[in-house]
Structure formats: C-alpha cells, structure tokens
Amino acid sequence: xxxxxxxxxxxxxxxxxxxxxxxxxxxxxxxxxxxxxxxxxxxxxxxxxxxxxxxxxxxxxxxxxxxxxxxxxxxxxxxxxxxxxxxxxxxxxxxxxxxxxxxxxxxxxxxxxxxxxxxxxxxxxxxxxxxxxxxxxxxxxxxxxxxxxxxxxxxxxxxxxxxxxxxxxxxxxxxxxxxxxxxxxxxxxxxxxxxxxxxxxxxxxxxxxxxxxxxxxxxxxxxxxxxxxxxxxxxxxxxxxxxxxxxxxxxxxxxxxxxxxxxxxxxxxxxxxxxxxxxxxxxxxxxxx
Amino acid sequence: xxxxxxxxxxxxxxxxxxxxxxxxxxxxxxxxxxxxxxxxxxxxxxxxxxxxxxxxxxxxxxxxxxxxxxxxxxxxxxxxxxxxxxxxxxxxxxxxxxxxxxxxxxxxxxxxxxxxxxxxxxxxxxxxxxxxxxxxxxxxxxxxxxxxxxxxxxxxxxxxxxxxxxxxxxxxxxxxxxxxxxxxxxxxxxxxxxxxxxxxxxxxxxxxxxxxxxxxxxxxxxxxxxxxxxxxxxxxxxxxxxxxxxxxxxxxxx
Numbered sequence: 304x305x306x307x308x309x310x311x312x313x314x315x316x317x318x319x320x321x322x323x324x325x326x327x328x329x330x331x332x333x334x335x336x337x338x339x340x341x342x343x344x345x346x347x348x349x350x351x352x353x354x355x356x357x358x359x360x361x362x363x364x365x366x367x368x369x370x371x372x373x374x375x376x377x378x379x380x381x382x383x384x385x386x387x388x389x390x391x392x393x394x395x396x397x398x399x400x401x402x403x404x405x406x407x408x409x410x411x412x413x414x415x416x417x418x419x420x421x422x423x424x425x426x427x428x429x430x431x432x433x434x435x436x437x438x439x440x441x442x443x444x445x446x447x448x449x450x451x452x453x454x455x456x457x458x459x460x461x462x463x464x465x466x467x468x469x470x471x472x473x474x475x476x477x478x479x480x481x482x483x484x485x486x487x488x489x490x491x492x493x494x495x496x497x498x499x500x501x502x503x504x505x506x507x508x509x510x511x512x513x514x515x516x517x518x519x520x521x522x523x524x525x526x527x528x529x530x531x532x533x534x535x536x537x538x539x540x541x542x543x544x545x546x547x548x549x550x551x552x553x554x555x556x557x558x559x560x561x562x563x564x565x566x567x568x569x570x571x572x573x574x575x576x577x578x579x580x581x582x583x584x585x586x587x588x589x590x591x592x
Numbered sequence: 593x594x595x596x597x598x599x600x601x602x603x604x605x606x607x608x609x610x611x612x613x614x615x616x617x618x619x620x621x622x623x624x625x626x627x628x629x630x631x632x633x634x635x636x637x638x639x640x641x642x643x644x645x646x647x648x649x650x651x652x653x654x655x656x657x658x659x660x661x662x663x664x665x666x667x668x669x670x671x672x673x674x675x676x677x678x679x680x681x682x683x684x685x686x687x688x689x690x691x692x693x694x695x696x697x698x699x700x701x702x703x704x705x706x707x708x709x710x711x712x713x714x715x716x717x718x719x720x721x722x723x724x725x726x727x728x729x730x731x732x733x734x735x736x737x738x739x740x741x742x743x744x745x746x747x748x749x750x751x752x753x754x755x756x757x758x759x760x761x762x763x764x765x766x767x768x769x770x771x772x773x774x775x776x777x778x779x780x781x782x783x784x785x786x787x788x789x790x791x792x793x794x795x796x797x798x799x800x801x802x803x804x805x806x807x808x809x810x811x812x813x814x815x816x817x818x819x820x821x822x823x824x825x826x827x828x829x830x831x832x833x834x835x836x837x838x839x840x841x842x843x844x845x846x
Contacts (some may be wrong), residue, residue, distance in 0.1 A: 304619060471692070472695055476683060478650055479760065479761070480681040481712070489711060589698075589744070
C-alpha cells in the first residue's frame with residue numbers, strides 16, 4: 304500500500320512536470336524562430352523605440368510595456384486592499400461577520416473575468432454622466448478591474464498565512480507588550496512573508512494572462528506605447544488572442560507564439576523580482592540590529 | 593471565599609472568562625502572595641491557562657470576554673487590570689509570560705531579545721545590548737551563546753530556547769512572571785535547569801506557574817493552588833505546603 308502511494312505520487316509529479324515541459328517545448332518549437340529583436344522593436348531603432356522617440360509598428364514593445372504597466376498597477380492597487388482585508392479577517396473579524404466576509408470573497412473569486420470586464424465597461428458608461436463626456440475605457444480602468452479580479456488571491460494569502468501561525472506564535476508580540484501595529488509589522492507579517500509572496504505571484508500571473516477583462520476595458524490592437532493611464536493601450540494576451548483568431552500567414556501565427564514566450568518570460572521576471580524582494584526583506588528582518 | 597494569602601500581590605474577585613459564549617472560568621476568587629512560586633494544579637481544561645492569561649489580559653487577543661475584578665500590585669500601587677483605563681501594553685511588560693512550548697522568533701538569538709525590547713522602550717542599540725547580556729546572564733545562557741549571538745535562535749535546544757524566552761521577558765523589567773507549564777515540552781535535564789532558574793528568580797519576582805507534575809510542584813512551590821472539579825463556579829483551593837503526604841492529599845482533591 305505504502306509503495307503504491309509513493310508510486311502514485313511520483314507519477315502525479317511526473318505528469319505535471321511533463322505537461323509543463325511539453326507546453327514550453329511546444330511554444331519554443333512554434334514561436335522560437337520568430338524570437339528576435341524585430342519581433343519586439345519592429346523596424347524601429349532600438350534606442351529610439353525604448354525612449355519613445357520612434358513609434359514601433361509591427362513590434363511587441365508597446366504590448367509589453369502595456370502589460371507590464373497593467374500588471375504592476377493592478378497588483379499595486381489590489382495588494383494593500385487584499386492584504387489588509389486578509390489581516391482583518393485573520394486577526395480581528397469574528398463570528399458571523401467573518402463568515403459573511405469570507406463568503407463574499409469566495410463569491411468574488413467565482414465571478415468569471417468576462418463579467419468583471421463587462422462591469423468595467425458598464426462602469427465607464429455610467430461615469431460618463433459624471434465625468435467629462437470623453438471618459439473612455441483605458442489602462443487605469445483595466446488595471447482597476449484586474450485588481451478586483453485578483454483581490455481574492457491576496458486576501459486568501461494573507462488570511463491563510465496568518466491563520467497558519469500557532470496561537471502561541473500569534474501571542475508572542477502581545478505577551479511582550481507590543482501593540483497591534485508593532486506586532487503586525489515586526490512579527491506577524493515577516494513570519495507570513497512566504498505565503499503572501501505566493502499570493503502575489505499567483506495574482507501577478509493572473510493579471511498578466513487575463514484577456515477577457517482588458518478586452519472590454521481598453522485594450523486595442525494598435526495604440527503604440529501607452530500615452531497615459533487614461534488612454535487605450537496594447538497588451539500581450541490581447542495580441543496573442545487576436546493573432547490566433549485572425550492570422551493570415553504562418554509568420555503571423557509564429558509571431559503569436561513568440562508573444563506567448565515573451566509573456567511567459569515577462570511573468571517569470573516579475574515572479575523573480577517578487578522572490579528577490581521577499582528574500583531581501585526577510586534577511587533584513589532576521590539580521591537587523 | 594477562601595482565606596486571603598498573606599501579603600498578597602494578586603487578588604482575583606468573581607472572575608469569569610468566556611470564549612464564544614462558553615465559560616471557562618466562572619466567578620473565581622483567588623489571592624496570590626508576592627515573591628515566590630505560586631503553583632496552579634488541576635486537570636486539563638479546568639481553566640489554569642485561562643486564569644494565567646487573564647492576569648495579563650491575553651485572553652482578549654484570542655477573542656475571550658472577561659468579567660469581574662483582577663487587582664494586581666505593581667510598583668507599590670494596586671490596580672484593577674480589567675479596568676478600561678489600564679494600559680494593556682504596559683501591563684504585559686510588567687506581567688511577563690512564558691508559554692508551554694518555547695516560541696522563539698526565527699531570528700538571531702540577540703534579536704529575539706532586542707526586537708521587543710527596543711520596540712517597547714525605544715532604547716539605543718548599545719543599551720539594548722547591555723540589557724541583553726544582563727538577562728542572558730540572569731538565565732545562565734550567556735556562556736552558552738555569547739559566541740554565537742547572531743545565529744538563529746531556532747538552532748538552540750528546547751531548554752535553551754525556553755531560557756531565551758524567559759530572558760526576552762525579563763528584559764522588559766517585569767514584576768510578575770506567568771509560566772504556563774514551562775517544562776512540559778523539555779527533557780529531564782533541561783527541566784531541572786529551568787526549575788533551578790525559577791527558584792533563583794523567585795527571590796526577586798512573583799511567579800505564577802501552571803504545572804502538570806506533582807513532583808515538580810513539590811520541588812518548586814511556596815504556595816499550591818488546586819482547581820476543583822465540578823460546581824457552578826470555578827473554585828481554587830489553597831493547599832498548605834507543609835501537609836504531610838501532600839501527594840495523596842492532592843490526588844484525593846483531583
């Protein structure tokens with residue numbers, strides 16, 4: 304029985320690993336040949352394109368910049384809210400109120416992203432009555448809607464992280480006379496930085512890949528580098544989506560796969576950044592005098 | 593109402609504590625003498641830990657509700673710690689606590705002491721280091737760790753970790769120490785070290801110790817209190833230490 308369980312768990316891990324390797328291999332096989340600087344910068348000079356002095360046509364730079372801005376903004380907007388809510392639910396909320404809040408978070412997590420996109424779209428139509436008439440779908444609206452989409456991951460990360468600490472660990476700070484703020488900043492949050500990092504990685508990945516939300520809230524095929532937070536923008540998942548749907552030549556399809564690889568690399572870099580940040584913060588907490 | 597301890601520093605009147613509507617303590621009366629080790633005995637679940645945690649209002653952190661009065665004499669002044677005006681943070685520094693299993697932070701040995709110390713007092717790094725050395729000496733840990741203060745406290749043995757927890761509490765200048773079965777997770781030798789340490793500390797501090805062992809109680813206690821079973825209200829009986837055959841006596845009560 305014991306060996307059967309071990310065998311089964313090995314098989315499960317291998318299947319998972321094989322699926323991942325297969326996926327990446329497939330993407331490289333299909334998109335590898337189109338991976339070059341031209342895919343990113345088109346016909347423009349690299350330096351001029353990076354400084355925004357030359358427009359990039361038929362290159363992915365605008366979409367990459369759009370996605371990067373979008374993800375950072377969405378996580379930036381959602382992280383304080385989500386982590387704060389998680390802290391509240393783990394440490395302060397009790398009884399019926401806590402159950403209701405948790406139910407609402409579960410409900411939010413189960414809303415399809417296209418519905419959230421539609422909500423953003425309807426919101427801007429409504430806001431036009433208050434804001435100037437030219438208010439329209441834009442980068443900021445997309446980021447806000449993505450923020451709603453990823454909120455549950457962040458709430459769960461903080462809440463589960465804190466809940467997983469033993470009662471005696473949670474009582475260290477209070478038993479030494481620390482205030483709630485001191486206990487949170489100097490003991491509890493550093494102790495839960497790992498699960499919170501996990502939540503942020505999950506949220507980043509989700510925000511980077513989602514297409515349905517941005518489709519309805521401001522992503523377009525041709526916008527160039529994002530002019531401001533209140534303009535339309537390009538994004539990698541949107542590029543992949545419409546390339547897959549409307550490609551006319553094999554080269555175009557290959558560019559779509561190339562964009563997939565770039566999106567993966569972009570997400571991976573953001574994960575790496577988050578991991579380095581968490582490691583640095585934890586080291587600083589452990590060694591500070 | 594049982595008789596008052598001679599020269600008490602803690603007087604609990606009609607104390608009730610409930611978690612989620614379930615009473616763990618109900619109408620408890622008790623007085624504890626200063627300087628020396630007061631040992632609380634009783635079956636598990638009878639409210640020993642809850643009583644301990646109500647003396648530094650830690651039950652509130654776990655969602656407990658408390659009624660009644662708990663008077664404590666701190667630096668010569670009596671205060672009802674359950675009063676709304678009580679500064680809980682100050683109270684918890686003065687009434688320090690050590691838990692059942694050592695709960696050191698996964699940071700360096702030094703930082704385990706200096707982090708709460710500096711947050712509470714805002715003292716300088718140098719002052720904190722002085723204080724750290726003093727309390728590490730007080731718990732007889734200095735010789736064992738002074739070469740490796742920057743290594744992680746998690747690498748220490750269980751007994752050393754428990755002494756570090758004690759030092760962390762002592763650094764804040766407490767007057768009363770609450771210890772919840774401080775040796776229950778330790779081996780025989782480490783327990784002996786802790787017990788010797790507690791006897792040392794008993795000359796300067798008031799100790800309230802929850803114990804699970806009669807033998808340990810006999811070795812440590814100046815006063816013994818036993819939680820009685822059953823009844824509408826929680827009752828604690830004070831047992832004279834001098835009683836012959838105290839083991840049998842305590843056993844009969846439990």
